Amino acid sequence: MVLQNRLGYGFNGYQVPPTPRATRSPRRGSIRKKVDDNQMCAFDLLATVAGKLLLEGQVSPSSSNTLTGKEPCAVAKDSIKKEQLDYDSALKVPSNLVSRAPDLHFSTKEFPVAHIDDCSILASVITSSDCSEKIGCAEKLVNDESKIQPGSSKVEPLRARNASNVTKAYMCTLDKLAVRYRKPPALISQENCVKVPLGTGHVSFPAYQDVVNIAVRDDDENSSGCTQPSTTKTAFRPSPRIGDRRIRKILASKFWKAAPKLKDGEYFTAETKPGYHNRKNCYKRKRSLRDYPLKKRILYDGRSLSNSDGGITSEGISSSPRKGFSCDASGSGATLHGAFGTTSGVASRHTPFQSRDSHVKLRIRSFKVPELFIEIPETATVGSLKRNVMEAVNAILGGGLRVGVLLQGKKIRDDNKTLLQTGLAHDNKLDALGFSLEPTVSQAPPPLCNEDHPLLLSCNAPQPLTRYPPAPSVVHNIVEQSAADALPDPPLTSVGSFVESDHDSAPSPPDMSDKSPMDSRALVTIPEMDAEALAVVPMRKSKRSEAVQRRIRRPFSVSEVEALVHAVEKLGTGRWRDVKLLAFDNAKHRTYVDLKDKWKTLVHTARISPQQRRGEPVPQVLLDRVLDAHAYWSQQQAKQQLKQQSDTCLLL
């Protein structure tokens, strides 16, 4: 820019260092906004297997958790290790996973949340069968695209120009996802396994419709399923202003407590966290709320559950906010109630209970499983969402879980004891009986993504996605890049935003367009950049705490480096915020800290021998410029300091 040149470029094209604070004040406001955008750049879906999918207005999973990275397996292992270490914490996650899969005889009362995951998990636990069933279940659920976006005939990439719209869209979508459950054929046969035979006839489960609308409010009407009918719900549901980019989760904790008050069909809650700025915060949850043991309630089933098809669902499930429902109790009390027909219409329809023989009949009514953390870009397609959820679920189901039995809160470890010996055979004990899903400690759970799970792979591959592959020629093992869309936010590109789109794959320096031949590497770069786009990770956070996800790794592409170098040459090394604004204003995921860090590594890279460098090679020319600029600005900085020192001395 002319003005800039006049004001201050130094000889080398370097700009004269601005006065310390002067240059930044004017942009303060805008910058803040940018940050928000960054945080929104990828939606983190926090899905408890409980059927709640949460949205996070920010990016965070670390590369180590990324499934789509180049070393998926390694990554998976990594997360697994953590998981094992955090075995304890996992149990504390109150993912209210209470859902009910009709076929499996699971029903929920307090939590009108029906999720694939539950079904899948239950199915797997119960059947101990292969993954196909589990997956099938999960897939079914997510698969129901028509339900996902009732309004539209086709499923389009979930994205929108406006962040708030995106958010809403996701909310709605997820809403649906959590609500619909399509019984996978494979599971049908498993039904009987669930219940313990009762005397003569075993309870039979009427064939349920294929699609069960589990307790849910139908927000098909309001495009923004987020808007709530007011009333008490307001407290738990996302407020309309969710548009605010940082819509935060909700979740488990909130939900847990809110559940009792939920009205018919409500199963999803969310809250916004206005003050949220720091990524970390968003994962914070009150410890107290997450300490609930993961256990599923079991129901002493006096009668066959049967027919409460849709009925069970909506009514039974949601309508009764049980007061008795408390956090710790996991609502077991309420569950029981319902079972006996006290509460829901479900139970009432059942045949009277009769304990004809020594068989104890149990019915699992709710199940809670560890949370799943999924990060997916807003530009991801429904198809990719499917896969991600599926993978995440599968990862958990794939062997990482075992079932624990609890009696009055205490774990029963002796597998050889009979129910009679344990006391479980007594009616009065049944309500104290609980089950829990626990991470397998002894052995490593299956990696999220590995050869052992052909299903996973197969899912990835065939899935036809409504998306535009970046470069057909580039075959990568990465899951897929879903963010191959246009710039989410058409930048009002002005000066020097070299890196525009969020998926830096296409940083568009003017010269980039037709330089493809020369820079064949660019093709390779693309997939890499977006590799992290789809990251699914079963969330095993560290101990007690809040799941602070590490951001996914996003290697700088050559063009990004170029832009960075250019900006630093001009602005210097101490003005990262300005660098960000100048060259990465549109790269939502690059923060000034990132840029600073990158510069640091670039300098280091430039100093070491080419053989020692790793990753995508950075053109030597660029590295040379890095060194030059670094030297120049270091010198400038030194000078400045001297000057300041002398100034202060004079004053003194």
Add this chain to the structure above:
DNA sequence: ATTAGGG
């Protein structure tokens, strides 16, 4: 909110 550095 930014910067600067160590990890």
Add this chain to the structure above:
DNA sequence: CCCTAAT
């Protein structure tokens, strides 16, 4: 990339 201290 993360985390912090210091601005």
